[in-house]
Amino acid sequence: xxxxxxxxxxxxxxxxxxxxxxxxxxxxxxxxxxxxxxxxxxxxxxxxxxxxxxxxxxxxxxxxxxxxxxxxxxxxxxxxxxxxxxxxxxxxxxxxxxxxxxxxxxxxxxxxxxxxxxxxxxxxxxxxxxxxxxxxxxxxxxxxxxxxxxxxxxxxxxxxxxxxxxxxxxxxxxxxxxxxxxxxxxxxxxxxxxxxxxxxxxxxxxxxxxxxxxxxxxxxxxxxxxxxxxxxxxxxxxxxxxxxxxxxxxxxxxxxxxxxxxxxxxxxxxxxxxxxxxxxxxxxxxxxxxxxxxxxxxxxxxxxxxxxxxxxxxxxxxxxxxxxxxxxxxxxxxxxxxxxxxxxxxxxxxxxxxxxxxxxxxxxxxxxxxxxxxxxxxxxxxx
Amino acid sequence: xxxxxxxxxxxxxxxxxxxxxxxxxxxxxxxxxxxxxxxxxxxxxxxxxxxxxxxxxxxxxxxxxxxxxxxxxxxxxxxxxxxxxxxxxxxxxxxxxxxxxxxxxxxxxxxxxxxxxxxxxxxxxxxxxxxxxxxxxxxxxxxxxxxxxxxxxxxxxxxxxxxxxxxxxxxxxxxxxxxxxxxxxxxxxxxxxxxxxxxxxxxxxxxxxxxxxxxxxxxxxxxxxxxxxxx
Numbered sequence: 001x002x003x004x005x006x007x008x009x010x011x012x013x014x015x016x017x018x019x020x021x022x023x024x025x026x027x028x029x030x031x032x033x034x035x036x037x038x039x040x041x042x043x044x045x046x047x048x049x050x051x052x053x054x055x056x057x058x059x060x061x062x063x064x065x066x067x068x069x070x071x072x073x074x075x076x077x078x079x080x081x082x083x084x085x086x087x088x089x090x091x092x093x094x095x096x097x098x099x100x101x102x103x104x105x106x107x108x109x110x111x112x113x114x115x116x117x118x119x120x121x122x123x124x125x126x127x128x129x130x131x132x133x134x135x136x137x138x139x140x141x142x143x144x145x146x147x148x149x150x151x152x153x154x155x156x157x158x159x160x161x162x163x164x165x166x167x168x169x170x171x172x173x174x175x176x177x178x179x180x181x182x183x184x185x186x187x188x189x190x191x192x193x194x195x196x197x198x199x200x201x202x203x204x205x206x207x208x209x210x211x212x213x214x215x216x217x218x219x220x221x222x223x224x225x226x227x228x229x230x231x232x233x234x235x236x237x238x239x240x241x242x243x244x245x246x247x248x249x250x251x252x253x254x255x256x257x258x259x260x261x262x263x264x265x266x267x268x269x270x271x272x273x274x275x276x277x278x279x280x281x282x283x284x285x286x287x288x289x290x291x292x293x294x295x296x297x298x299x300x301x302x303x304x305x306x307x308x309x310x311x312x313x314x315x316x317x318x319x320x321x322x323x324x325x326x327x328x329x330x331x332x333x334x335x336x337x338x339x340x341x342x343x344x345x346x347x348x349x350x351x352x353x354x355x356x357x358x359x360x361x362x363x364x365x366x367x368x369x370x371x372x373x374x375x376x377x378x379x380x381x382x383x
Numbered sequence: 384x385x386x387x388x389x390x391x392x393x394x395x396x397x398x399x400x401x402x403x404x405x406x407x408x409x410x411x412x413x414x415x416x417x418x419x420x421x422x423x424x425x426x427x428x429x430x431x432x433x434x435x436x437x438x439x440x441x442x443x444x445x446x447x448x449x450x451x452x453x454x455x456x457x458x459x460x461x462x463x464x465x466x467x468x469x470x471x472x473x474x475x476x477x478x479x480x481x482x483x484x485x486x487x488x489x490x491x492x493x494x495x496x497x498x499x500x501x502x503x504x505x506x507x508x509x510x511x512x513x514x515x516x517x518x519x520x521x522x523x524x525x526x527x528x529x530x531x532x533x534x535x536x537x538x539x540x541x542x543x544x545x546x547x548x549x550x551x552x553x554x555x556x557x558x559x560x561x562x563x564x565x566x567x568x569x570x571x572x573x574x575x576x577x578x579x580x581x582x583x584x585x586x587x588x589x590x591x592x593x594x595x596x597x598x599x600x601x602x603x604x605x606x607x608x609x610x611x612x613x614x
Binding site for chain 2: 078080353354355357358360361364381382383
């Protein structure tokens with residue numbers, strides 16, 4: 001069924017190769033090219049390779065508790081504005097999402113954003129998240145999932161599922177993130193849970209209470225946070241299948257769920273793999289296409305893997321067989337390195353912000369950094 | 384034969400150490416003789432020599448090979464390389480280079496923050512944004528004019544003020560910066576501290592400038608001993 005949806009999307013004839021429409025930017029043209037269009041859903045080919053400023057209210061409502069890459073955060077703090085370069089992969093992804101949103105009652109489609117380290121995958125996801133917020137979709141956003149497995153706050157054995165491990169504080173923190181991102185939508189009286197959940201002999205959530213209360217229960221009773229996350233995902237699936245809302249799921253660093261081991265150590269001090277963590281099971285269940293009226297965007301990164309498996313950015317290599325099969329029919333979106341126009345525009349921004357002060361150095365920077373955005377920033381920083 | 388040579392060398396060492404007060408300080412000999420000139424490795428310099436027709440002058444002169452850090456990159460800066468070498472500890476150049484680069488970053492962030500906060504145009508133009516200009520200015524402001532040397536006359540050691548060469552003064556200014564930046568609480572990073580000290584030095588204030596004026600004051604006080612330098 002999901003495969004059919006993918007085929008349908010392909011037939012809609014979305015323009016894939018947008019580079020021919022690019023405006024020409026000459027070498028050494030000192031002017032920074034900017035667009036005044038700040039809404040992600042209105043970006044078109046005419047805005048390509050230009051900077052737009054992320055509005056402050058979007059930044060505070062969507063990315064207050066994470067989601068912005070560290071380097072971009074630092075850069076926007078220094079430059080006093082968060083300027084994002086509109087790239088062809090962003091317009092491609094949002095174009096697909098627009099078409100997918102027109103189809104009603106179709107199993108949700110999966111998109112996989114992949115590319116080398118530092119090329120701008122997370123910024124592409126940020127752009128898509130902005131689009132989802134503008135269209136009033138329910139956002140389920142997991143910013144940099146590796147944080148759970150690399151730096152877990154508290155690890156305890158699960159009481160409900162045998163042999164599994166809970167990350168309760170991390171789960172509660174994520175619930176807070178979810179609550180902030182969907183502040184307006186959760187006020188809606190249509191969002192109610194379908195059946196009752198029993199947490200312990202004395203505590204339970206009854207049927208037909210608002211979804212907001214379920215989330216608040218997870219935040220106030222941290223002991224049951226992992227179970228609340230699982231329940232919440234099941235409820236979201238049901239709600240969107242009923243047509244109450246459209247859901248946008250976004251997971252950054254999805255391949256970290258399939259690594260061999262993590263830093264999670266329960267009381268017996270043995271390292272458990274991510275597959276034995278309850279949050280992993282909940283997320284993988286959410287990403288399946290057994291529900292409709294939603295779209296799923298997954299970001300893969302070599303950095304989310306263990307150091308011995310970072311050679312290639314391709315999905316099959318990063319996810320291995322098990323992970324690849326869990327999301328099998330998907331639309332791949334490759335994020336390439338900066339092309340010449342983007343590269344010169346980026347350096348124009350750095351020069352206008354006085355971050356790069358030397359002249360006639362562009363050839364050397366392009367050669368050494370391979371036009372990877374993060375490396376360009378770091379090279380300009382330290383010289 | 385070999386023993387004899389060894390004895391000879393140890394003897395000569397003894398002689399030199401005794402004569403050290405007579406300004407016969409030993410130094411490591413260069414592998415290149417005095418006839419060798421410094422390498423010319425920048426494109427601009429080579430182009431200038433060729434266009435001026437001075438290439439004939441270099442035909443018969445031996446030239447030293449450039450070291451591994453002397454490159455024709457536009458990012459090359461001789462003061463920077465010297466600074467890194469002074470900062471280096473136990474031959475760990477990689478670390479010294481990283482720390483220096485973090486210093487550059489910290490300086491940029493401090494200055495750009497000031498630039499963004501400034502309200503008037505005059506205020507903005509007074510802020511130096513190029514970190515290498517800041518370093519040059521800081522060194523220029525903290526170069527000492529004199530130095531003190533202990534000279535023994537009639538069983539009493541005097542601190543005698545004597546003139547200092549430009550090269551030595553530059554080295555002293557750089558070393559003072561590094562020495563003073565190391566004196567900090569353990570939470571503060573060395574690079575951040577050094578950045579702040581360099582910016583202060585470029586504005587002719589701060590700890591390093593104070594050390595220079597202290598030295599000048601001592602030299603002024605010991606002015607009466609100055610003639611001991613001549614004998």
